[in-house]
Amino acid sequence: MTFGTNPMNPLPGFRDFYPETLAVRRHIFDKWRDVARRYGFREYDGPPLEPLELYTQKSGDEIVGQLFNFVDKGERAVALRPEMTPTxxxxxxxxxxxxxxxxxxxxxxQLFRYEKQQRGRLREHFQFNADIIGETDVSADAELIALAIDTLRSFGLTKDDFVVRVSDRLAWQRHLAATGITGEQQYAAFQAIDKLEREPEDKTREKLAAIGLSPSQIGEILDIARGGTVAVAPELDLVCLKLGSLFEYCQVDFKIVRGLAYYTGIVWEIHDRKGELRAIAGGGRYDNLLKQVSGVDLPALGFGMGDVVLGELLKDRGLLPKADWGLDCYVVIADEGLRAEALKLIHQLRDEGIAVDYAFTETKVGKQFQAASACGARYALVIGPDEWKSGEVKLKNLATGEERRLPAGAMELKGYIVERAIL
RNA sequence: GUGGCCGUAGCUCAGCCUGGUAGAGCUCCAGAUUGUGGAUCUGGCUGUCGCGGGUUCAAAUCCCGUCGGUCACCCCA
Known part of the structure; x- marks a missing residue:
């Protein structure tokens, strides 16, 4: 309640989901869940609020600046989760x-970060996370990349829309170690390589020189990043091989090293082909993290795909479905005297699992039809004296305009409405 | 956290430069149309002109601050 925060607006970087936007979110979630299920993954969840130390012990204190953290009423230092992997x-x-x-x-x-928001980047977003634990073989790396590719394909995106850029930190480590760069310096080198695309080359050279690399060694690194290959990268070669036909969605790109410190092997990112947006997804192998966090030594790998950038891409490509009520039938009460009977039939239809709506108060027939089409109902069911006398109602297909008189029984109508047998 | 641009009706915006206490289109509501919809026409509702302060007889308009949005930087999911 301090500085002019208007309670009528959501907090900066937070979203209200109106039915139209919630429909988009649900569409995305549905695809995510469906593809994960097809790949044999099981869903889990953890608390959105975690002890601050869960994140600081791994990444150092500088990450606190990015966290949505505070002290709770029990004097505990807590943070809204910025990522799922530590949990x-x-x-x-x-x-x-x-x-x-x-x-x-x-x-x-739902993940949180306390940062100034901009396009594709809010203070809150939802992220599809898939992880494999307990498998050292690179087949798992390939499987995870395949899962990410199929996820994007399920939205209707093609290899013209996105590209998976695959790299290998292990190969980089070997290369750097051969030139005497290890530990802290190695991580600093990764940071410099990670920024290669966003910084002038001189600045990268400067950074690498500061680590202690000679001009010729720096030249080697830049050559590799620009499209050369590291001599020893058998794991990466194997992943590419195992991807089979899906490799047409990929390209080897040693500029990718990922920002997070805990990655240890194959790392990759998915970008839109036009290069207009932030990364659509990113992931990699983190074989040491479980031991550091839980003391149990298990190899692991995973990736994350956020709803914000993906949603923008789908919108740009016209791949978002129209928001839909999912309403099957709008009952038009043509004569107010039949309201009681209409209501009875409406509830019978609903008992049969049919989505039905109607006007609460006496409304002109034209208005009722207007309401029916406005909410996207597939059928209008007219209940009026003419048909009712002979125990019938009129069912109209609102897309085709066809009408048909039918017996006024929920079961009979269900056959037409649900199975769309006719009309 | 730093810098550029922006902030007028539910939405998109005009008006601001050259101060004289608000407009358009869309949406919404109603009618034309007392048993048939997505069209058209007509009418109607809605604004503390982001907020606070200053200059002025007078501020949406000029000045300062602030909050919010946006883009870039930083950093990364």
Whole structure:
């Protein structure tokens, strides 16, 4: 209640979901869940609020600046979760014996960061997370990439819309280690490589020089990043091989190293082909994280795909479905004297699982039809004296305009409305 | 956190430069149309002109601050 925050607006970076936008969100979630199910992943979830230390112990204190954190009434330092992986690592550790390996789990958490918002980046978003735990073989890396590709394909996106850029930190590590760069310096080198696309080359050279690399070593690194290959990258080669025909969605790109410190092997990002948006998805292998978080030494890998950038891409490509009530039938009460009977039939139809709506008060027939089409009902069911006398009603297909008199029984009408047998 | 641009009806915006206490289109509501819809026509409702302060006889308009939005930087999901 301090500075002019208008309670009539959502907080900065937070979204209200009106029916139209919630429909978009549900469409995205439905696809995510469906593809994950087809790949044999099980859904899990954890608390949106976590101890602050869950994030600081791994990433250092500088991450606090990005966290939505505060002190609760019990004097606990807490943070809204900025990512799901630490929670997953904590959950799996103590209970991993309850599950056969590999563990394949997914979640759709709402994640939070305290940052100034801009396009594709809010203070809150939903992210599809899929992880595989307990598998060292690169087949798992390939499977995860395949899952991400199929997820995007299920929305109607094609290889003209997006590209998976695959890289390997292990290969980079070997290369850097050969030139004497390890530990902290290695991570600094990754940070410099990660920014290659957004910074002038001179600045990258400067950063690498500061780590202690010679001009020729820097030249080597830049060559690799620009499209060359690291001599020793068998894991990456194998992943590409195992992707089979799906490799046409991919390209090897050593500029990708991912910002997070905990990645250890294959890493990848998915970008839109036009390069207009932020990364659509990103992931990789983090074989040491579980041990660090939970003490249990299990290899793991995973990826995240946010709803914001994906939603923008789908909107740009015209791939979002029209918002729909899902209403089957709008009952038009043509004579107010029949309201009681109409109501009875309406409830019988609803008992049969049919989605039915109607006007609460006496309304002109024209208005009722208007309401019927406005809410996207597939059928209008007219209840009027003419038909009712002979125990009938009139069913109209609002798309085609066809009409038919039918017996006024819920079961008979169900046959026409649900199975769309006719009309 | 830093910088550029922006903030007028539910929505998109005009008006601001050259101060004289608000407009259009769409949406919404009603009627034309007392048993048939998505069209058309007519009428109607809605604004503390983001908020606070200053200059002025007078501020949507000029000045300052602030909040919010947006883009870029930083950083990354």
């Amino acid at each position: 997953l690592a904590r959950m799996v550790g103590p209970h991993h014996r309850d599950y056969k390996k590999p563990i394949k789990w997914f979640a759709i958490p």
